[in-house]
Amino acid sequence: MTFQLTPQLATFIPLFYVAWSDAVLSPSEVVLIQDKIKQFKWLSEDDKDQLMQWSDPLQPPSDALMLEWLTAIGQHAQKSASNGRQKLVDIGLSMAKSSGSTAEWLTDDTLKALRQLEKAIGLTSLEMHAQLLSQDQIKQERLAVLEQSSIDIQGLKALLDDDYQALRQKVFRVLQDPMFKLQHIRNKEEYREQVLQWCQLIADQGFGALHFPDVYGGKNDMGAFAAVFETLGYHDLSLVVKFGVQFGLWGGAVLWLGTEKHHQRYLKDIGSLALPGCFAMTETGHGSNVRDCETTATYDPYDDCLIVHSPSQDSGKDYIGNAAAHGQMAAVFAQLIVQGENHGVHAILVPLRDKNANVHPGVRIEDCAYKLGLNGVDNGRIWFNQVRVPRFNLLNKFGNIDEHGQYSSPIKSEAKRFFTMLGTLVGGRLCVPRAGLSAAKSSLAIAVKYALKRRQFGAEHQQEMLIMDYPSHQRRLMPSLAKAYALDFALTYLTKRFSDRTEADMRSIETLAAALKSEATWFTSDTIQACREACGGKGYLAENRFADFKADSDIFTTFEGDNTVLMQLVAKGVLSDFNKEITEDGWKSMVSFVSSRFADTIREKNFINSHNSDECHLCSADFQLAATEYRLRDLSVSVGQRLRHYIARGIDPHQAFLKCQNHLLALAKAYVDFVVLEQFIKQVNECTDSKLQQNLKVLCDLYALHTIESHKGWYLEQACMSGSKTRAIRRLVDKLCKKVRNDVACYIEAFGIPEHCLAAPIATYS
């Protein structure tokens, strides 16, 4: 042991061992223990410091220490074990006595206080334990069903959890704390305070800084941050967005756009929520089109500062999270003007209010008031009236003003600089769809569990039918279930690519992020809606969660980039990548390249113009991937030709793109369908366990064929599939829906959503 084990400290070991036994010290436990300890006058300051350290959720005891504690406890427990279960305090006192004198401090009052502490911890644990117990009972009932099935639930769960299974469990364990009990708070002020408190508890666990460098309390692990974000999405989406604003956007701006000096001064306080802040980019007049935002930051050489100013009502920063109530500082995006020259959009740190929530002079803030959802987030509008901040406050990674008032940037082109700066912020686009997916999975879990107990109508003189057994109900839910798996794998792939990124990769990662953000958030909206309807009137009750899922996630299709705008970026990205593939002979050779490439496909894979409706053929990854890739390639060629044609006729590029807008959107959709399928198939192929592989393959087939089916109009129009083939696909999708339905309880179980997070009365198997 590296610390001085006083008898007083020894008393606490059994208590701490139990509190830490599940590797998490939950917020309630931290508060309980620390409050008591502070009051104990019989402890020295050193001992108190040590106990504070032992109760810091950021510094869990090492495995070695836990083992040491266990051994010691075991010895003393044996010594004094007599009549049944022994109190932790008694074991502790036994340990204290063997390490020194207890005479001077062990009074009756001390003993009483220790027993109270044990009881309090015990109560908290008991509440959790009770929840675990009832879950266990439920689990046991279900096990009969689940174990008979041929589905490898743990295997599927491990795949969905990817590298962060333990971290997710830790987050779930924290969310199980009574302090996180879901409440339907209607009043926004109360709700905001609740969410701020939750956010603080999450920060106290160190979850907010995971993507920060080690020196600032982090682990430099964007994947871990995204996993926490996703897991919080099973709880309350206002908390998720508050978490995202504080640590992802505000923290991300300082981290990615600032330099060492900013990191040193701010990152630690951002990660601990000591410094709540805002990401002030969007303006009332400019949402999607950030580059034309109006706020200015003008360098004043006389007192070496920047003057931040909103020139008009519409140039106010709008919809800014943390602005209406809690934010103390903001990263403000503004046109940077130095010596009369505009260097484009840069981010500048501007203090908003002091610790007592007094707004600083020159800053005007307005509350966005009630929104459709996310009313636990304090969105606001901010205007600046000639606000002066030191030159230091320019986040200067991509554009600096030196002490002589000279502007310089490592990136010469203003356009390239702008897109590079925005590119570093792509993290948000990684996280939002993950939280959306959590809400969609929760909805599916609730709707499926309800459909497995709700009966309605049926043959005469028989028990009514489970609604899960209606083919229309299967059509409503099973393809979405499969797609939830598909998107999960695709988002994990995206996160890994982002974590391993090189600069050369960035463009294609941005395309991928934009595509998956759009696809997954639209999927979220559609799925929650379908699940609400699938639960009928029960789904309309607030207690059954769809109300909040729907309302809170609705804006996901808009923020972090409007989906329709993003999908146009995707199309442009795809066309640009595609351009690189072909030789410099231009479009003509591209067309022949595509034709030749697909000539192979036609001959070898026998899919185009084919009537082959054999189940084996339709379920082959070759066919599924070729059909999906063909749509992508063909649309790339056709829209590329159209654009070239327009431009050749002298139409300006903006107009040409406008004319092809819907065509481009179709291309972007084809791209994302292809990427998602490619990753799903890869996941299936890489699976080494044959049972698990079969489980995945069914879902993958359903996802692939349902996607192809929903574009059958296109395939038929292109005459690359016959009607008999598309009909066969429809029948096969029906069949796969039924097949997945048979194991649906297991497929849902593998999502791994604990009961305390699902929290919908209709979703209990009772």
Added chain:
Amino acid sequence: MTFQLTPQLATFIPLFYVAWSDAVLSPSEVVLIQDKIKQFKWLSEDDKDQLMQWSDPLQPPSDALMLEWLTAIGQHAQKSASNGRQKLVDIGLSMAKSSGSTAEWLTDDTLKALRQLEKAIGLTSLEMHAQLLSQDQIKQERLAVLEQSSIDIQGLKALLDDDYQALRQKVFRVLQDPMFKLQHIRNKEEYREQVLQWCQLIADQGFGALHFPDVYGGKNDMGAFAAVFETLGYHDLSLVVKFGVQFGLWGGAVLWLGTEKHHQRYLKDIGSLALPGCFAMTETGHGSNVRDCETTATYDPYDDCLIVHSPSQDSGKDYIGNAAAHGQMAAVFAQLIVQGENHGVHAILVPLRDKNANVHPGVRIEDCAYKLGLNGVDNGRIWFNQVRVPRFNLLNKFGNIDEHGQYSSPIKSEAKRFFTMLGTLVGGRLCVPRAGLSAAKSSLAIAVKYALKRRQFGAEHQQEMLIMDYPSHQRRLMPSLAKAYALDFALTYLTKRFSDRTEADMRSIETLAAALKSEATWFTSDTIQACREACGGKGYLAENRFADFKADSDIFTTFEGDNTVLMQLVAKGVLSDFNKEITEDGWKSMVSFVSSRFADTIREKNFINSHNSDECHLCSADFQLAATEYRLRDLSVSVGQRLRHYIARGIDPHQAFLKCQNHLLALAKAYVDFVVLEQFIKQVNECTDSKLQQNLKVLCDLYALHTIESHKGWYLEQACMSGSKTRAIRRLVDKLCKKVRNDVACYIEAFGIPEHCLAAPIATYS
């Protein structure tokens, strides 16, 4: 004049003339006037009665009386007009003096009180006047745009308003009253009281009883009731649903299922909201499957009463509007058991609580708590524990118990009796989609108006583009705009068929109502969602209305019959009608009948297997209708054959229908598409004004071709359209979207939604 005109009464004439000058006495005016009058000690009771009558919104002064008043006012105004505008009170006093003595009552206090009354009415009027003024200004600004257009706004509006233009104006005028100002009340108790108060004000105008017979304060006009329902849908959907529960469902149950004795005792009080009540049909365990509900009503011959009882927790009546707070009585649907025999579901009147809201013994009520939306409606759950009610309380139109305790019914078959009883309640299915359509139209109006002022991105060095000019934005909104018109006409057709119904018609009216209810409410959900997204972050602010539209209308797809369940009824109805068309030789001849019928279509209308992609051909009603009808006919034949095939193989009908469930749903969709198009084309053809006809035709083409386009997969699969043709349709839809966009301000204007109802800050043209 039929009353004694005392000098006191004469004093009030100018005030009443002005108050009634727009043919409506709004709720605020009624309260103001009546409160003051009650306090006037200088009025005789007879005079007070007369003034109460003059201020009764149900008894507007006749045109003759108004003219008489005007003449009298003119005479006295001339006499005393001297320095500019004259006070109404002074004119009134002049009139009083010429009709008798004023000495004994005209004190200074009286004069002061009269002037206060004038001022108060003036203030109310002024507030309205101010709103009208700013609307006028806005209108004038828009007129420049609108008048240049070739759209006959008033003509379109008249078609949408059908027979009830004046009534709708009256409702809008009432909703303009300050008392109806929209508030975002978060707390359900407060919101429920607000909605109850609104509902009372609406009842005070006589709107709740329009479908009742004259003797009970009504006009026997279901169309008028539906028009009010639809118009209230522009205001607040909680009010709409409360209105529907009280007057449509509760009133409808007494009206349609009760007999004269019930009408006499209850209808007047229901229409005036003196007796708030519930329609207690749905049970927790039985939502869609009403026929198997568990509540019993057992006849007890010893004291000639019915014992209403809920045998289990799940047999509680669930989701019952008016139950949690305001309902005093309920029409309870229960299995009627007489002398030990179950005669199936009947409705029985059961008192719930007294006027002081004390719940009666034996009745247990639970609040449904917060819902996704409609939190202004007090939904609750009700259980009955052996509650005794007199035999009188059986709503006995379709099943009676006589004084000897004998059950009898005019309809022998229990099944037929059940469906006949439910059929009379089809009124709800007429009304719900209309209110949904109002919400969808409001959403479209808001999204379009925003898109006509919001600019984002554009060519370099140019003003940013209006988002309405993006083809993707047009694709999002224009087809829905066209479909809103299409559904409006179809719903009017349905209402007329219901109003003119004969018993023989009922089955097909029920099919039509089920189809249109489903189609229109799904359309509502989809459209509001698309409009919210089209307004980006602005659409997410509560003040811009989508939040409430979405949340409140979401349940429309579920209540008054779950859409998916209804669509199966539709398919069965269509198949049964179709069966009647064919000869008794059975399916074989049906197939040949269809073939021969469509052989004509193929030859004459040149649409099947055709490559004809000529715009003139595609825009012909013949092609559009034939293509839509073909889908309906073909699906009828194919699903009919499948069913016959299964049944021939000995599969029981329930299983056979189950196997064809998705096929049946496709058939139901084809049916509703056909009916809606048929009505739209009829509307175009019947139009006598050529400009108006052209305006309609564009919308009709867009609706028809967009519908065909969305089923192109099916047409191509059937090989009855070529790829070149479906591509031509896609291009034409794009073109029509652009065409409608050019006149979109006018098409939206023709919806006739007043600014005070639209009430979204982003929807003002400022």
